[in-house]
Amino acid sequence: MKTQVCIIGAGPAGLMLGHLLRAEGIECVVLERQSGDYVLGRIRAGVLETVTVDLMARLGLDARLKAEGLVHGGFNLADGERLIRIDLAELTGKHVTVYGQTEVTRDLMEASAERGLDVIYEAGDVALHDVDSDAPYVTYTRDGATQRIDCRFIAGCDGFHGPSRQAVPASAGQAFEKVYPFGWLGILADVPPCNHELIYANHERGFALASMRSETRSRYYVDVPLTDKVEEWSDDRLWDELTIRLGPDAGSRITRGPALEKSIAPLRSFVFAPMRYGSLLLCGDAAHIVPPTGAKGLNLAASDVLYAADALTGFFRRNDPDAISGYSDKALARVWKSERFSWSLTMLMHRFPQDGPFERAMQVAELDYIASSRAARTAIAENYVGLPV
Template identity: 60%
Template sequence: MRTQVVIIGAGPSGLLLSQLLHLAGVESVVLERKSPDYVLSRIRAGVLEQGMVQMLEKAGVAERMHKEGLPHDGFTLSVGDTRLRMDLKGLTGTPVMVYGQTEVTRDLMEAHTARGAQVIYDAEDVTPLDFDTDHPRVAWKKDGVTHEIACDFICGCDGYHGVARASVPEKAITTYEKIYPFGWLGILSHVPPCDHELIYSNHPRGFALASMRSHTLSRYYVQVPLDTPLEEWPDERIWDELKLRLGEEAAANMKTGPSIEKSIAPLRSFVAEPLRFGRLFLAGDAGHIVPPTGAKGLNLAASDIHYLSSGLIEYYGEKSSAGINAYSAKALARIWKAERFSWWMTTLLHQFPELGRFNARIQQADMDYLASSKAAQTSLAENYVGLPY
């Protein structure tokens, strides 16, 4: 077998890359170690920057998003006694789109099925080979049979625990990491949201977020210690805690119901440098992780794919290596800005046990400054809706 680009990982970043390359006449094969149902079962982010919306439009998979997605012009911040609505559209001219990652992935899967794309699911023992030469290969097993494909480039879109980054020699890569001392306990429930926009709240008992996937499907989070057993949080306790942390107005409008998904996600910041190793590229969670506080994870993956797809299309269309040579530096410049913003939002909105009363004063001072300064609000809004590619 031979193709031009092998993409490891059939999540939204891998499928988006494959779709954009296809529309430009570049061949690719996607390898995924899990089944399609497993890929769609992953519950992830739901806030899309305008840049990602435009990329989905360019990929020809935005029709359902525009029908069912929820454009949001702002969101509410609540810290201490200060409650502030951030007018994203008024401050930047740009809204965000609430549309779940599962739905983005589903739309991309359907587009791949419609065009008969080569997406190989349940591919075991995927191994990138010879990516430090001009003749890279990828091997894998399927139903007990070993396969191999030759290619020009390998793109690792296979997540934090994937094989792409793990295949890079340790001395060739530098990593930066921060582990936060808490996690997010999240629930998904078939109830209408308590507000038409997101609410981020820092309460003395900890962070809480009121989010949504649709007018009838809500996603809520509360901050909990990392070692919290999930069984200690039955649905009733979660709803009671949300009402306390989100405040009286949200509590009065909150509809409760049984959870259809419940999990605890750790928070970390992580960056790998560089993102290119010969003819192997890393994109999305394979190269970086952000805390979910700033809604940047999926959107950062999309900006990686913007730079990477542009570089590969330029390589094949114009016979120029300029774009792929610049990929790592361009992507990392935007990644670190998003890491900074996500770190700042996390420090603003969470209780850090080791910082105590001092941190509470700093958080309140941050909120007071935001409430009194349009420049500060604009800076937050610009970062939240997404810095330009």
């Protein structure tokens, strides 16, 4: 098989890029090692910046998002009994939209066939070859046979553990990483949320987050040591812990229910630079990971995809090689700012095992400053709704 762009990974980043390229008449194929049902079964974030909402609108795939998405004009930071509201609408004139990543993926997936986007699921043993040349190719196995795709560019949208980043020689890039000493234990349940906006809570027992996927489906998190196992946390134990950490007001409004899904996700900050090597462009989690505190993961992938689509369109439609060469610097400029915000909010809202009285006093002082300073709240709001693309 021959195409202009081979996209590795059929998560939201890969599918978004595929749809953008097809809209420009650029040939592309998407390879995914899992089945479509498996991809849709992955539980991920659900807070969308304007950049992501606008991208779905540009593709004409925002009908369900507009009908079912929850528009949020603010969110809250809690410390003990204090609730600090960050008024996004008043401070920035913008908002975020709560709409699950699974639903974004479903919208993109269901439109693929009718729009001529070729997606190959259950592609095993994906390997990238000659990525430093002008004629890279990808091999994979399906139904017991080895297949080959020749292309001009490869877009690695295959996540942190995928083969794309591994195809870059160690001498050609640098990884920046911080691993946090805890994970987020999450529960998804068909119960109404305890608050109409998200609450990030810093409690003496640890971090908690109250969020939602809809008006009838809630998503809650607490931070736990990396040594904890999901099996050690019964539903009742987790609901009890959330009630304490979210404080008496929000805690008293929690509706309990059986878990639809429960898992522990480790937290890390990670950036791989550059995000382009030869004919390979890295997008989304293949190039960077942010702790979920800042709600940036999917949104950073969306901005990467916009930059990548513009670069590839420039190359194929305007014969502009500089469009490709500028991709990495442009994407990384936004990536590092989002990494900074996610890291700073994580440091502010979590209790770290090595922290003592001084570190805690600094958290209290920072929260006091945020509560009393419009400038501080504005800086947080500008980052939360998303910096310009």
